[in-house]
Amino acid sequence: MSAAGLLVQLLNGLADASSLFLLSAGLSLIFGVSRIVNFAHGSLYMLGAYVAYSILERIGGTPLGFWGSVLLAALAVGAIGAMIEIVVLRRIYRTPELFQLLATFAVSLIVKDAVLAIWGIEDLLGPRAPGLAGAISILGRRLPQYDAMLILIGVVVLAGLHLLLTRTRWGVLLRAATQDRDMVGALGVNQALLMTSVFCLGAFLAGLGGALQLPREPANAGIDITAIGDAFVVVVVGGLGSIPGAFLAAVLIAEIKALCIALGTIALPFGLTIAFPKFTLVAEFVVMAVVLVLRPWGLLGKPQAAAVSAGPPETPLAPAGRAQKWLASAVFVALLLLPLLAGGNSYAIVLAIDIFVGVLFATSLHFIMGPGGMHSFGHAAYFGLGAYASALLLKAAGLPMPVALLLSPLGGGLGALLFGWFCVRLSGVYLAMLTLAFGQIVWSIVLQWDDLTGGSNGIIGVWPSAWLASKTTYFYLALVVCAACVLAIRRILFSPFGFALRATRDSSLRSEAIGIDVRRIQWIAFIVAGAFCGLAGGLFAFSKGSISPETISVSRSIDGLVMVLLGGVQSLAGPVIGAASFLVLQDQVARDFEYWRAALGVLILILVLAFPGGLVGALRFRLRRA
Amino acid sequence: MTLLLVENLAKGFGGVCAVDNVSFRLEAGELLAMIGPNGAGKSTCFNMVNGQLRPDAGRVLLDGKNIVGLPPHDIWRMGVGRTFQIAATFGSMTAVENVQMALISREGLLYRMWRRADRHAREEAMSLLERVGMADQAERPCGILAYGDVKRIELAIALANRPKVLLMDEPTAGMAPKERIALMALTRDLAHENGIGVLFTEHSMDVVFGYADKLIVLARGKMIAEGDRDSVRDNPRVREVYFGAGKTAGLHA
Amino acid sequence: MRASILGAAFLAAFALGAHAQTQGPIRIGEINSYKAQAAFLEPYRKGMDLAVQEINAAGGVNGRKLEVVTRDDGGNPGDAVRNAEELLSREKVDFLVGGFLSNIGVALTDFAKQNKVFFLASEPLTNKIVWDGGNRYTFRLRPSTYMQVKMLIPEAVAAKKKRWALVYPNYEYGQSAVATFKELLKARQPDVEFVSDQATPLGKIDAGVVTQAISDAKPDAIFNVLFGADLAKFVREGETRDLFKDKTVVSLLTGEPEYIDPLKAEAPVGWYVTGYPWYAIKTPEHDKFLAAYQKQYNDYPRIGSIVGYTAIQAVAAGVKKAGSTDTNAMINAFEGLEFMSPFGKVMFRKQDHQSTLGAYVGKTAVKDGKGVMVDFSYKDGSDFQPTDEEVKKLRPAD
Structure with a gap:
């Protein structure tokens, strides 16, 4: 590759960086001020593209029409963002951390189906920008005029935001709120209005990004997911709340990808080759992991004050009372009888096995998230590692199935041992995003390592031994394993280690000052959670007979978060009830509604607004009042 | 042997010298008050003694053993207890x-x-x-x-x-006057009974002059005086820097 | 309270499980990623419904009506397996049909083997379903990745180009398509060189950079496996940057309405593609299908419609030949089963359970502001198989 070629590739990278920046700037603003992990940001971006398409269809023929349409679409999305803030988020600011993630997740489900219902199933390729349809010749290569324009727009938006934040009263208030929201409230500023306006601006920027992307990419119902992933990475790499940081991160990531693609496949000595383009699959996540390990607050971020949960303080753990124990035993006995009542091959059995796996998955996540205070956005990694470990031990190593299952915690545990060591050096959202990065790295390795993992098709023939193969037997196996593990996790939480773990969450300062090695406790907690999660993965693999990289996907990690948050992060029964209700709901809704994702989203939203402490919190509250 | 010996401790943050060449000693059973206006470097000193911050220079000897560079949880195990300015x-x-x-x-x-x-x-x-x-x-x-x-x-x-050493960062902040006296009396009894050396900071001069055996005074990171209650009270530099020149009363900082 | 929630959940599950087993209709359990892959599967569902209607209007199969029970797996293999169990245990379906994503297809294939259930994999393209992951319970309708690539090889050879660039989505489908292409082309044209190899993340291609990287490698031909949004981005960037000028492009699936229609007037011209030129196929079987489809839905068919429609025709023919829905009888009936599809006569091969349903190969053009296929011909699937010897080696013994 020539130097000229490389230079133009870097320009191409800049155009990509500009779209990445436009996508992420709004998220960074919103997060900086509200600390809300706005999962619907990708959906707003997607809406920007669709709305722009519809407007362009009508008035997009002229340059004025085109740019007018883009602006109108962005304004429309800004209005939708403000509406989401007013209708949903405003009601749940004073809830345990991350609970808002659940609400925005529900919104994203609704938006996805709404887009399909309104704009149909086909990808919609927008028109080229009038007057910018051609290309500029640079060094014998052709750079689309629109790409050059995009680079310009990125810089203009960066400068505009910078001026807005530094030169206006609103911007100063916003930056103050980024430091301390309550202080701004104390200054007599209308906090609600400030929040709404931030959300509106953030959504406007997302909509603008989506609309501007239309000449480069068809509007389709899959962009929300890719967009949200990219946006989070850029925001975190740049440093939360830092607009210049987001720009820098976007440039860094886009240029690294451009470089990989430009390098192509390079032959090394000894007949080895490196296919650099394949690295683009996971490049941004590797960049994020490296940046977070070296600079725990991102490129231009500042150390955050310890996150103070807006929710009520957690109450001390109370050992199960007589009534609770009685109830738990009754449920267990009822479950033991289920195959007799429902029939050994009934669907109730099948669904119950999935619920047991989900319960164990969610409980292991809750262990580090609730008592540990470490939010993991990549918990599926340990699930998948457990599943792959048992599948490979069975298929490749030829171990008997029960042994392979018993060893599945090793897969999850070893993964957590490695990743946890890095993760516990961070805190808050940075920690969460590092777990996500590791999850994606594991996912991409499993996807690429065809010879070992079977690539995207996965591994088949992962069935239980003959004596465990009947549904009823496997049901009992899963029930016993799941119940034993949930009890063991509970037991650990009441043990000195569990207390120490909660101590590190409550106050790492105090913990260190009474001889608790905070990082080591957190690291071990990671490993414990990873091991239990790995066992859930093993149980899953043998219940399905096959596994594929989907077991490690982000969506599974998100499902775990949803289960824990839905049940209530502040309660030990939360993940159990959250997982069971989420899976039953999903199963039922997927069958009864054509637009089942939207229906599920609406249900979650209702639950979120009605029970802001999670299901268990709501139950507790009722009981206490009764 | 001296229980806690601090020698030439120094710490800067981004070019600003927070603590500069601070030395003092604390004996078993003794109550040592560290006073000074806000920003004098008291909490920074505390944080260096218990390992939360690593000093740029200087030594901290506990029973003759240098503990600089050890993490707080190890220093605690060696017998240094701590309470925080904002209770944790x-x-x-x-x-x-x-x-x-x-x-x-x-x-x-x-x-x-x-x-x-x-x-x-x-x-x-x-x-x-x-x-x-x-x-x-x-x-x-x-x-x-x-x-x-x-x-x-x-x-x-x-x-x-x-603990052998107790570091108390404003132990009575937020308490009613009566409570303060009770808590400091308790602290003194504990120190004397068990031979604990107590290093504390305090804004209430009633507490300081009521209970401290010895005082050290910091201003802008530097030690400007050291000694028993009377010698510190009468030290002209202290009066100038700390209490404000010409004033004799109003001992609250 | 914990008990009451769980209890309610399970009671709900029972209540729904209490479907009485019906004697009458033949129940077909259909599992697909309906919402996650809506562009293909909505027409697919329409195709299925149409076939069911036609067959039932003509009196059903062996005097029994057909009934399709669909489940959405959400693009998740684990859920697909659960759906399969639900369809079998609660809905009492007689056999299973479906699958779009390859990993789900493979998971259901293995599920069929473990549970000794008949399964017709209608769409998933991966070779694994009939080769190394194949089993006696599973048949596959759609021409595999291998077959479709092989259909394009004659065009690639005829172009007599030496320097080829490859661009494909970075997962099994793309990888196996490219591997097959390289192997088959090299066999026919030993001096061929592959000068650029761009594996792009699915749905996230950096089209500008990829386009220029290919251009800088100075190929004189391109083999493309991208589809969907990635394809649209690649085509637009490629056009703007003159990538395709004077180059032969051979491209998999690009002639399918699902992928070429969104490109509208910007559809590439002169690419050799596999696809489905519904507007220009003139056979009695297809005319009949087209008329019925357009009448029913007031819309034109996509390739998904063909696959859905044909899948139902296939199982109807199979059940008719078997005389029952007994699994073994179905397997015996399907081995060598011949039936008519909108693409003409199709047969399920005994040696690997792959159908001989083919695809159309032609050149792309733009007509009336829309991408179309011209100069096309139908390639019968039976002509694009590995030898029986090779199949035997690839496929485990039952």
């Missing part, structure tokens, strides 16, 4: 569990995963709470206790390790 306890635990947590740590049982923690050393924890007058609040969550009570819990936690 475990909000999701009851008062007695907070103390039990420290006892569990003292006995090196942190990594036990089976036996119940809330049954561990309950009597000892209760007697520590009794010492600080919090026994009747033992079962209440720390997260909802009054601030003055939380400070007392902190003291009980700090005592759990039978």
Whole structure:
């Protein structure tokens, strides 16, 4: 590759960086001020593209029409963002951390189906920008005029935001709120209005990004997911709340990808080759992991004050009372009888096995998230590692199935041992995003390592031994394993280690000052959670007979978060009830509604607004009042 | 041998010298007050002694052993207890569990995963709470206790390790005057009974001059005076820098 | 309270499980990623419904009506397996049909083997379903990745180009398509060189950079496996940057309405593609299908419609030949089963359970502001198989 070629590739990278920046700037603003992990940001971006398409269809023929349409679409999305803030988020600011993630997740489900219902199933390729349809010749290569324009727009938006934040009263208030929201409230500023306006601006920027992307990419119902992933990475790499940081991160990531693609496949000595383009699959996540390990607050971020949960303080753990124990035993006995009542091959059995796996998955996540205070956005990694470990031990190593299952915690545990060591050096959202990065790295390795993992098709023939193969037997196996593990996790939480773990969450300062090695406790907690999660993965693999990289996907990690948050992060029964209700709901809704994702989203939203402490919190509250 | 010997301690943050060449010694059973206006470097000094911050220069000798560079959790094990300017306890635990947590740590049982923690050393924890007058609040969550009570819990936690040195950063802040006197009297008794060296900062001059055996005075990171109550009270530099020139009364900083 | 929630959940599950087993209709359990892959599967569902209607209007199969019970797996293999169990245990379906994503297809294939259930994999393209992951319970309708690539090889050879660039989505489908292409082309044209190899993340191609990287490698031909949004981005960038000028492009699936229609007037011209030129196929079978489809839905068919429609025709023919829905009888009936599809006569091969349903190969053009296929011909699937010897080696013994 020539130097000229490389230079133009870097320009191409800049155009990509500009779209990445436009996508992420709004998220960074919103997060900086509200600390809300706005999962619907990708959906707003997607809406920007669709709305722009519809407007362009009508008035997009002229340059004025085109740019007018883009602006109108962005304004429309800004209005939708403000509406989401007013209708949903405003009601749940004073809830345990991350609970808002659940609400925005529900919104994203609704938006996805709404887009399909309104704009149909086909990808919609927008028109080229009038007057910018051609290309500029640079060094014998052709750079689309629109790409050059995009680079310009990125810089203009960066400068505009910078001026807005530094030169206006609103911007100063916003930056103050980024430091301390309550202080701004104390200054007599209308906090609600400030929040709404931030959300509106953030959504406007997302909509603008989506609309501007239309000449480069068809509007389709899959962009929300890719967009949200990219946006989070850029925001975190740049440093939360830092607009210049987001720009820098976007440039860094886009240029690294451009470089990989430009390098192509390079032959090394000894007949080895490196296919650099394949690295683009996971490049941004590797960049994020490296940046977070070296600079725990991102490129231009500042150390955050310890996150103070807006929710009520957690109450001390109370050992199960007589009534609770009685109830738990009754449920267990009822479950033991289920195959007799429902029939050994009934669907109730099948669904119950999935619920047991989900319960164990969610409980292991809750262990580090609730008592540990470490939010993991990549918990599926340990699930998948457990599943792959048992599948490979069975298929490749030829171990008997029960042994392979018993060893599945090793897969999850070893993964957590490695990743946890890095993760516990961070805190808050940075920690969460590092777990996500590791999850994606594991996912991409499993996807690429065809010879070992079977690539995207996965591994088949992962069935239980003959004596465990009947549904009823496997049901009992899963029930016993799941119940034993949930009890063991509970037991650990009441043990000195569990207390120490909660101590590190409550106050790492105090913990260190009474001889608790905070990082080591957190690291071990990671490993414990990873091991239990790995066992859930093993149980899953043998219940399905096959596994594929989907077991490690982000969506599974998100499902775990949803289960824990839905049940209530502040309660030990939360993940159990959250997982069971989420899976039953999903199963039922997927069958009864054509637009089942939207229906599920609406249900979650209702639950979120009605029970802001999670299901268990709501139950507790009722009981206490009764 | 001197219990705690601090020599030429220094720490800067981004070019600003927060603590500059501070040296002092603390003997067993002695109450040493560190005073100075806000920003004088008191908390920074504390944080260097208990390992939260690494000094740029200087030594901290505990029983003759240099502890600079050790993490706080190791320094605690060597016998340095600490209370914080803004009280830090475990909000999701009851008062007695907070103390039990420290006892569990003292006995090196942190990594036990089976036996119940809330049954561990309950009597000892209760007697520590009794010492600080919090026994009747033992079962209440720390997260909802009054601030003055939380400070007392902190003291009980700090005592759990039978410390040789106690670092108390504004131990009576947020307390009613009567409570302050009771807490400092208690601290003095504890120090004398058990031979604990107490280093404390305090804004209330009543407390300082009522209870400290010795004082050191910091201003802008530098030590400007050291000595017993009277010599410090009469030191002209202290009066100038700390109390404001020409004023004799109004001993509250 | 915990008990009451769980209890309610399970009671709900029972209540729904209490479907009485019906004697009458033949129940077909259909599992697909309906919402996750809506562009293909909505027409697919329409195709299925149409076939069911036609067959039932003509009196059903062996005097029994057909009934399709669909389940959405959400693009998740684990859920697909659960759906399969639900369809079998609660809905009492007689056999299973479906699958779009390859990993789900493979998971259901293995599920069929473990549970000794008949399964017709209608769409998933991966070779694994009939080769190394194949089993006696599973048949596959759609021409595999291998077959479709092989259909394009004659065009690639005829172009007599030496320097080829490859661009494909970075997962099994793309990888196996490219591997097959390289192997088959090299066999026919030993001096061929592959000068650029761009594996792009699915749905996230950096089209500008990829386009220029290919251009800088100075290929004189391109083999493309991208589809969907990635394809649209690649085509637009490629056009703007003159990538395709004077180059032969051979491209998999690009002639399918699902992928070429969104490109509208910007559809590439002169690419050799596999696809489905519904507007220009003139056979009695297809005319009949087209008329019925357009009448029913007031819309034109996509390739998904063909696959859905043909899948139902296939199982109807199979059940008719078997005389029952007994699994073994179905397997015996399907081995060598011949039936008529809108693409003409199709047969399920005994040796690997792959159908001989083919695809259309032609050149792309733009007509009336829309991408179309011209100069096309139908390639019968039976002509694009590995030898029986090779199949035997690839496929485990039952």
